[in-house]
Every structure is written in C-alpha cells, then in structure tokens.
Amino acid sequence: MKRLFTAWTALLALFVSILQASAQDRDWQATETEANGQTVYFHAWGGEPRINAYIQWAAREVKDRYGVRVVHVKVSDTASVVSQVLAEKSVGKASGGAVDLVWINGENFAAMKKHDLLAEPGWAQSLPNWTYVDTENKPTVLTDFTVPTDGLESPWGMAKLVFMHDSGRLKTPPKTLEDLLNFAKADPGRFAYPQPPNFYGTTFLKQILISTIKDPSLLSKPVDPAQFDEHTAPLFDYLDALHPHLWRKGQAFPKNAAHMRQLLADSELDIAFSFNPGDASGAIANGELPPTVRTFVLNGGTVGNTHFVAIPFNSSAQEGAKVFANYLLSPMAQMRKQDPQIWGDPTVLNVADLPANEKALFDTLDLGPATLSPEDLGPVLPEPHPSWVTELEQAWATRYGAGGE
Secondary structure, three states: OHHHHHHHHHHHHHHHHHHHHHHHHHHHHHHHHHHOOOEEEEEEEOOOHHHHHHHHHHHHHHHHHHOOEEEEEEEOOHHHHHHHHHHHHHOOOOOOEOOOEEEEOOHHHHHHHHOOOEOOOOOHHHOHHHHHEOOOOOHHHOEEOOEEOOOOEEEEEEEEOEEEEEOOOOOOOOOOHHHHHHHHHHOOOOOOOOOOOOHHHHHHHHHHHHHHOOOHHHHHOOOOHHHHHHHHHHHHHHHHHHHHHOHHHHOOOOOOHHHHHHHHHOOOOOEEEEOOOOHHHHHHHOOOOOOOEEEEOOOOOEEEEEEEEEOEOOEOOHHHHHHHHHHHOOHHHHHHHHOOOOOOOOOOEOHHHOOHHHHHHHHOOOOOOOOOOOOOOOOEEEOOOOHHHHHHHHHHHHHHOOOOO
16 A cells, blocks of 8 residues: 555655646747747946857847847946946836846845846746756855856856966966066066956956955855955955066056957967967967967966846846846857857856767867866965955955056
C-alpha cells in the first residue's frame, strides 16, 4: 500500500509539473503574440563599435523571428537613463515611458531598485531561456554588486578586468600593483587609465581599493562616509605615487577603453586594460591591435561582475522587451557574443548542460590567440557595494581635478 501511495504521489507531482509547464508555455506564447509589432527602445552604452554591431545583429534576428523592432538608443552614461525614468515617475508617468529596456548593473541598478523604477520582480526567471543560466557557478547572475537582483534584471554577459601588453615590446608584464608602479617609474609615460567617472577608470580604482584596503569585508557593506578617508588612504597613496609617471604625467587621461587600445597599437602605451577577457583577441582579429598583443591578469585575482538588461516600470513595450531579453539569453546569441571576432563577451550560460547541438556551438568556438583560459583568468574579486562608487569618484575628482581629455 505504501509503495502504491508513493507511486501515485510521483504521478501526481509529474501531472502538476506538466500542467505548470503547459501554463508557462501558454503565458510565453501570449507574450510573444503581444510583442509582435512592438518597438523596443533599448538604451545601451554606444561607445564600442563591435558591441553596437552585435546589438544591430540581435535586433535584426528578433525582428525577423518575432516581429519586434529594437531601436538601439546609444548612451554615454547609464546614470542619465536612470534620471530620465525617475523624472517620468516623479510626474506620474506610469506608462508610455521613453525607455523600454536598459543595459545596466552596479550602482545604476541599485538606484533603480531603490526608487521602484523597474518592472515586476521575477520576470527574468520567467524567460524560457533562463533555464540555461549558470546560477551555481556564476553567482553574480543573481547578485549585482552585492544587491540581490530578485529577477528584476536578466543577465547578459560576464566581465572581468584583464590587462593587455604587446609582447613584442614588453616581454614580462607586471603581475602585482607594486610591480605596475615600479614599471611606471622605470619607464614613465607607458601606462594610463581613463579618468573617472569613466567606467574603466573607476574599475581601476576599485581594483586598487580591493587590493589595498585593510579589511576587504567592509566593501560588501554600504560605505561609511565617516571612515571613508581612512579606508581609502592606501588607494590614494598608491595613485599619488603613480600619477607623475603616467602617460602625459597624469595631466590628461585616455577617453575610454577604445582609446587605450589605440594608444597601445600606436606604441604610446605598453599596457592597456579591458573588462572583457576576449577584447584583445577581438581587436587583433579586427586589425586594431598587432598580433603580438597578449592578455594577463594580476596575481590574486581581478575584479569581475555580471552585466544585465532591465525593464523600467513604465516601459511601453514590456512584452517586446522580454522577447528581446530572452533572445539575448539564447545559446546562439550567447555564442555569437562570446566570439572574439564579434564581441568576445563571456557567456552567462552553463555550457556543460546545454543540449549537445548547442553545446557544440561553444566547443568549436575559437577564443583567439590572446584570450586566457578560464583557469588562467584567476580568481574573480567581487565588486564593492554600489555606494562606494560615488564616494570614490568624488574623492578622485577632488584630489586630481576634473581636467583631462
């Protein structure tokens, strides 16, 4: 009798599971039907031509497959998008918003979550392709700069700070911050970083902060303004020592990562850096960097995170935005994004658990001559709480001025 009861329980559980799956399928079909004909205004950083080209490709695919038109609204600072949505909420614009989808993470996500500027929690996990996301081995797909995502944003790609050098000029690159400082002193003008609040410049500050703060656990908590100066003293001591030996003596700074790559290609710099492990290989493939460029990381790890797409609460095309976000999670779109000749952005998917034909897309992908293996990339240092970013950028501007290129 007990065995029969167990069998009936298992059958009932299977039946319920089938019903739930069927309901989810119907819900998604309804979403696709509603999305057909919608226009999605996707507000995303527009400073990298290869990324822009990838977004255009994905937009064409979604238009052809689902009848959803995606318009890439190129932005230079995602904080301006947050301000735009907040302004709409402040005047009671609960629908028909100008932003349908935004590329986001970090302090901008934290701000939108704090002010209730995002679509309903859990929508990201309701996407059919969510089943492929690697939540076990890539925990930052669920926690954005220590802030739980709560399904308010859908992961798009992984990022990790890597450095680049031309092995034809610099045989052995520095592997610690101390080595980097010694390199700069010995060969002045051959290293630089973008001026904060440029994302890459701020990332460089965070790398130093994580590596020099006496108690790294403090970075997982909101910043304490009263103790900020004490906790960041080693960071600014390091920068004070470094700046006189930077490119243009620290009186001007590269505009962004693309500018750093150009300076490396032009032999003005010996070291550049990126937040994309496949960036150097992609630049080599596109003729932007010489074939002798290679990637390296610092001992002990470098800062890394996940970047996402999110739907504002008043999006006028929420169904279309979900369809586009779901397509960005598809194995085909994720594989193409990881191709260094296209973008080189690491996938958020669990490749090992993909169906065989889709796993093969990744297994046969050539990551390029300058891309480090996952083992050689080293540990990921978690991002500080978003509140540290504003304090860091303000302190940097106060100390070093707002000048620069």
